[in-house]
Amino acid sequence: MYTYGELMDDIDYLGYNGAEIGYIGKSVWDNAIPYVHIGAKGKNQAIITGAIHARENITALLAIRQAYRYYKEPLSVGIYFVPMVNVDGAILLQNGAPKGENGEFLRKINGGDDFSLWKANANAVDLNVNFDAGFGTGKQNVFVAGSENFVGESPFDQPETQALRDFTNKVKPFFTISYHALGREVYWQYHNRHAERDRRLAQKIADHTGYMLVDGDGGSAGGYKDWCVLQGISAVTVEIISSVHTHPIQDAWLKEEWEQNKDIPRVIEGLAQLL
Numbered sequence: 001m002y003t004y005g006e007l008m009d010d011i012d013y014l015g016y017n018g019a020e021i022g023y024i025g026k027s028v029w030d031n032a033i034p035y036v037h038i039g040a041k042g043k044n045q046a047i048i049t050g051a052i053h054a055r056e057n058i059t060a061l062l063a064i065r066q067a068y069r070y071y072k073e074p075l076s077v078g079i080y081f082v083p084m085v086n087v088d089g090a091i092l093l094q095n096g097a098p099k100g101e102n103g104e105f106l107r108k109i110n111g112g113d114d115f116s117l118w119k120a121n122a123n124a125v126d127l128n129v130n131f132d133a134g135f136g137t138g139k140q141n142v143f144v145a146g147s148e149n150f151v152g153e154s155p156f157d158q159p160e161t162q163a164l165r166d167f168t169n170k171v172k173p174f175f176t177i178s179y180h181a182l183g184r185e186v187y188w189q190y191h192n193r194h195a196e197r198d199r200r201l202a203q204k205i206a207d208h209t210g211y212m213l214v215d216g217d218g219g220s221a222g223g224y225k226d227w228c229v230l231q232g233i234s235a236v237t238v239e240i241i242s243s244v245h246t247h248p249i250q251d252a253w254l255k256e257e258w259e260q261n262k263d264i265p266r267v268i269e270g271l272a273q274l275l
């Protein structure tokens with residue numbers, strides 16, 4: 001699996017070669033959550049996030065590979081990649097629970113040391129239901145700490161979601177992609193003020209990837225995409241990986257998604273013309 005350490009090496013490499021790099025903030029375990037920026041500065045910025053769910057860290061690998069492919073290419077828009085939002089989750093999958101009280105808490109919730117299906121952060125909060133967008137109203141929400149679907153005590157009570165919120169407010173993107181796995185679907189709806197525009201942009205992503213455009217929010221609430229849409233940002237959740245597969249996801253399956261996703265930065269450039 002693609003690890004936090006490998007991500008940091010890749011970020012450093014891109015930074016050394018001229019890309020802007022930095023941190024959006026820190027995690028529960030005080031690990032930096034890195035970003036890399038490619039393309040133009042100025043008005044039209046986008047944000048691509050991956051691995052907000054721990055077991056989906058193949059999406060971090062996808063995002064970093066997109067950054068590698070385009071960091072030397074001229075782009076008329078800018079793209080901020082936050083490849084691994086849930087860095088502690090990735091570390092938990094790689095190393096298992098740490099020693100001490102927090103580790104015992106996580107191991108107990110998980111029912112053992114195999115964290116390969118874990119989605120939440122190091123507080124056992126599912127970061128993608130912790131945003132202030134219909135908080136606690138999602139179909140699958142739970143209200144007790146768990147490996148997935150626990151909303152937290154209140155919106156934005158986790159450092160990772162605070163960091164992504166503050167970063168997004170600073171960047172003011174016109175478009176965001178939240179990469180998840182699996183299903184090969186594109187979600188765009190959440191009480192959209194600009195539904196016609198948002199559907200048009202999402203359709204372009206669906207056309208390019210061949211993934212299915214899904215109308216309706218699928219019962220989701222509290223996600224990053226949902227929150228972006230409420231801020232007036234055009235936003236999609238893109239589920240990669242065919243549903244013939246099941247979790248845990250193998251890195252090798254990225255081969256099956258790369259052709260459809262490698263030129264997403266170029267597609268985003270085209271979306272800026274459609275606003």
Ligand SMILES: [Zn+2]
Binds near residue numbers: 053056180181
């Ligand atoms: Zn997910």
